[in-house]
Amino acid sequence: xxxxxxxxxxxxxxxxxxxxxxxxxxxxxxxxxxxxxxxxxxxxxxxxxxxxxxxxxxxxxxxxxxxxxx
Numbered sequence: 001x002x003x004x005x006x007x008x009x010x011x012x013x014x015x016x017x018x019x020x021x022x023x024x025x026x027x028x029x030x031x032x033x034x035x036x037x038x039x040x041x042x043x044x045x046x047x048x049x050x051x052x053x054x055x056x057x058x059x060x061x062x063x064x065x066x067x068x069x070x
Contacts (some may be wrong), residue, residue: 031055 031038036055043049 027053 018057030036031053034055036053038054039052041050041052
């Protein structure tokens with residue numbers, strides 16, 4: 001309405017490209033810390049990019065104790 005921002009600036013000193021770069025750096029660090037994997041697929045026919053994140057699942061040993069009947 002009255003206080004719209006220009007499309008390239010979010011009002012905090014970061015442009016759109018800088019914000020995307022910052023987000024990707026954060027995602028990269030999270031993936032490295034969790035031993036995950038990130039892949040990009042760019043569709044040249046359509047303006048679309050697919051980003052896939054794969055993180056390992058947590059595996060815990062399940063220990064089952066038989067109930068004691070008294």
